Each structure stands twice: as structure tokens, then as C-alpha cells.
Amino acid sequence: MADVKKRTYHSPLRTGQAEASRAAVLRAAHELFVDQGYGATTIAQVATLAGVSKPTVFAAVGNKATLLKVVRDVAMAGDDDPRTVTERADVAAIARAGDLGRAVELTAAHIAAVNARYHDVHEVIRGASGTDPVVAELWETAEAERHVGAGHLLARLHAAPALPPQHAQDRLWLLMAPDNYHRLVAQRGWTRSAYQRWLTAEIGALLDA
Structure with a gap:
């Protein structure tokens, strides 16, 4: 029997939603870090302000330290381009x-x-x-x-x-x-x-x- 190659599933809608969630999380994290400082900011607060769940924050960007690093990178560059x-x-x-x-x-x-x-x-x-x-x-x-x-x-x-x-x-x-x-x-x-x-x-x- 011939090998059957698995098709890679790609959903533009799902990709767009993931990118929108990531952007919302980064905007929320930036606002909270600047307004109240790193120590006082929680993942739960970021999730609430971004309108997503806590697991989505971790999936979209990462933990709080990673959030701060990515917020820094985006602020310096002006966008999320690598x-x-x-x-x-x-x-x-x-x-x-x-x-x-x-x-x-x-x-x-x-x-x-x-x-x-x-x-x-x-x-x-x-x-x-x-x-x-x-x-x-x-x-x-x-x-x-x-x-x-x-x-x-x-x-x-x-x-x-x-x-x-x-x-x-x-x-x-x-x-x-x-x-x-x-x-x-x-x-x-x-x-x-x-x-x-x-x-x-x-x-x-x-x-x-």
C-alpha cells in the first residue's frame, strides 16, 4: 500500500484569531505594567483586560516574565515583527x-x-x-x-x-x-x-x- 502523506491543515480564520488574541494580550500587558508596575500585575488581570482566558495568555505569549520581554520588544520595534x-x-x-x-x-x-x-x-x-x-x-x-x-x-x-x-x-x-x-x-x-x-x-x- 502506498504511503499517504498527511495534509497540513491551515485555517486563516484560526490564525487571524490567534494573532488578534496575542495583540490584545500584549496591549493589555503593556497598559497594566506601565500603570501599576510589574510586581502588581497578574496574568489574571491581563486576561481580563484583554478579554481572553488565562490559558490563552500563556498560549499566545507566555508567563509574566515572557510577557514583559515581548512587550519590551514590541515597544522598541513598533510592531510584533521578529x-x-x-x-x-x-x-x-x-x-x-x-x-x-x-x-x-x-x-x-x-x-x-x-x-x-x-x-x-x-x-x-x-x-x-x-x-x-x-x-x-x-x-x-x-x-x-x-x-x-x-x-x-x-x-x-x-x-x-x-x-x-x-x-x-x-x-x-x-x-x-x-x-x-x-x-x-x-x-x-x-x-x-x-x-x-x-x-x-x-x-x-x-x-x-
Whole structure:
């Protein structure tokens, strides 16, 4: 008897429902983490706000620590696409700018856009990192990834820094910190445009542009 291959069942409706549930869970988790902190947020609260069951939260995303990590990733990238931030079109445009001044402006715009989405989640992670070892590990990962990202941005600028390369990367890592956006915009009332102009000037000085 000939082997019969099993057909793979694919339901666009079911896939769409799963994606909608995941999106709802991530929106709910983001809102609750920012409003009341990581420690006070429960899976039951996320499920209720998302309009799904607790098992659906686990199936759609994972446990609470995974929820925070994915919320962070989505806030940084702007969507749930698995591509890294530096693989996005706005970062690719920096290398194609053709003019250093324009490349610096695009770099500042990219950093401002990321931090506008992410700064409040960054504060949640910072706040919980002192009491939860899993979140502390996520904090350390976030800091390290930003340093790597600073190196990628410097490479795309195609410019010789005014400082030794390691110092330039460290300085850009510091400038990119979401803490700066949070303090200047959320706490001190700067506009995002003013923050972006400040970044442009600081990055330009770093490159002696």
C-alpha cells in the first residue's frame, strides 16, 4: 500500500484569531505594567483586560516574565515583527543618506521614535530589576543590546568619531538611553522635537560633524 502523506491543515480564520488574541494580550500587558508596575500585575488581570482566558495568555505569549520581554520588544520595534530594530527601514536609510549631517538627523529621529514608544516600559523594567532576578537579567540584556545597537548605528554613519571608537560607542550608548527621553520629555515637559534636536546636536558633536 502506498504511503499517504498527511495534509497540513491551515485555517486563516484560526490564525487571524490567534494573532488578534496575542495583540490584545500584549496591549493589555503593556497598559497594566506601565500603570501599576510589574510586581502588581497578574496574568489574571491581563486576561481580563484583554478579554481572553488565562490559558490563552500563556498560549499566545507566555508567563509574566515572557510577557514583559515581548512587550519590551514590541515597544522598541513598533510592531510584533521578529526583525531586530537595526534591520528596519529607518536604520537602513541612515547608511544611504549620502550626507553626514542628514545621516545624523536620521539617527536622532530613529532614537527619538524608539524611545517615545519604549521609555515607559524601560522604567517598568528598571523599577522591577532590583527585586526580581528574572527582570534584573532582562535589564542587563537591554543595556547590553543598546550598546551593540550604538555600534551598529556608528557603523552606518560612515564617519570617523572625534573620540576613540570605544569611547564613541559608549557615548552614543549613553545618549540613546531611554532614561534621557523619560526625564526630558515625560518629566521636564520637553517636546519630542526638542529632544530630537538635542540628540542631533550631541551626536553631531560626537562625530565632529
